[in-house]
Amino acid sequence: MKSDKQNIRHLSLPALQEYFSTIGEKPFRAKQVHEWLWQRHATSFEAMTNLSKQLRSTLEANFTLPALRVDTTQHSTDGTIKSRFRLHDGHLVEGVLIPTENRQTACVSSQVGCSLSCKFCATGYMDRKRNLDFDEIYDEVALLNQQSLEASGKKLSNIVYMGMGEPLLNYKHVLQSIERITAADGLAMSPRRITVSTAGVAKMIRQLGDDKVRFNLALSLHAANDKKRSEIMPINDTNNLKVLIEALNYFYKATQSQITFEYILFQNFNDSLKDADELIHVYRQVPADLINIIEYNPIDNARFQQPDEDAVAKFMDYLGRHRVNARLRRSRGKDIDAACGQLANKG
Ligand code: SF4
Structure with a gap:
């Protein structure tokens, strides 16, 4: 009832x-x-x-007072901790604590499941059940902060909205959660330490600009031409690269907040030097600070493979020679399905 x-x-x-x-x-x-x-x-x-x-x-x-509860936790050999949280109505979402030498990063979910069906993402194979309320997102962060204090004595230093769901399709509650996380009577974190990652909802990227947000934005690019991007991210059919590039420029002009691109390398799909050229072409049209090149983590249902080391090195070298600020991000928490794109409540 x-x-x-x-x-x-x-x-x-x-x-x-x-x-x-x-x-x-x-x-x-x-x-x-x-x-x-x-x-x-x-x-x-x-x-x-x-x-x-x-x-x-x-x-x-x-x-x-429907507080979030930790349902299960899994510890990776590299120190990453994945938690499954139980919501008051029984739904489950996942959050990840990623400790590195200088950072304690929390990766949080904003929806139960996701409606965008990106082909490389485990969450994309689940239906979207509902949005999280802002207090539920806040709880994820607060619980991961507690875990961080217990594990290392250090508070969270960074938060990324890169877990399950598309944050910009839960716009109001995501912004409200950040308001609470950054409030002096909340967790008092700086918005500059928070990054919201989107698969590319152009209209809401512009809205972030109009709302003059102070947190950072990451675009999950993953392919730098429309044909390939639509193949792996159906949202590209309605939010193509041209529209996204315009929206990102609008966002930057209004906020001066940091923009990063996320680009997962898939073997024989987007890892050639021609792909690198296309990526550079998109990068030059947006005031992006950085491209994170991400190692792909295989999931059960997807057809993609990780490129070999040689192809990754050539790709990175090519970007470097063209003065692109790119960083290779090795996966964390792979052994517990906590890495990028692997969250699917497998527990
Ligand atoms: S990558 Fe993000 S937007 Fe795409 S299906 Fe996964 S959770 Fe949804």
Whole structure:
């Protein structure tokens, strides 16, 4: 049966204060509750021990607190930790903590499944079930932050929205989650340490510009001509390269935020020097800082293979000789299906 109680975390601090005044409670109580919800990560009203028992029961009777729970965790030999999170309605999503020497990066999901069906991505073979609410995305980050503190004593340094789902098709909640993550009374992280990755929804890239966001944007390019890109990313049929290049320029002009390209190398598909040339051609038309060249991680249903080392080296060398700022990203967490494109709740 659907509850008609409201999720308490969908109330802003002023709205909570307003509610507390209607029940005859002092405004500082609202602040205490807000702190439990966003900084002390209470998962029940019962846990809010500095409130009277009576107040806790009033909250319990009037609101829900559907916090995310860790369902399973898997540890890779390279230190990567993949977590499967259970949502209040039983759906599952995955998040990954990627520790490196200088960074503790959290990769988070924004949707349960995905509707975009990219051919190389395990999530793309699942249907989109629903969008995550902003508080659920926030919880993923908060739980990965806790894991990071436990594993290394270090807080998260970076967040990437590159897990399951297309963030720009859950626009409102993704932006709200970032607002909470960067808020002083949230996780107080800098937006410059957050990157939202899109398969290329041009209209929403422009919207990010209009909203003057301060976080970074990554475009999953993966092929630099329309024919090949449409073959592996159906969204390219309606958001082709020309339209995306225009949208990225619009975004940059409005925000001056960093843009990166993501380019997965697939053997005999996009790894030739002709492909590199096409990639350079696209790169030159956008104020992109960097191209991340990513090692492909095979998944069960896809037809692609990883190129051999020699082809990768030639590709990188070619980009370098043409003064392209490109970085080869070796995969992390492959042994636990936590690497790029492998998230599919296999647990
Ligand atoms: S790559 Fe991203 S947008 Fe494409 S199917 Fe996977 S999750 Fe969806």
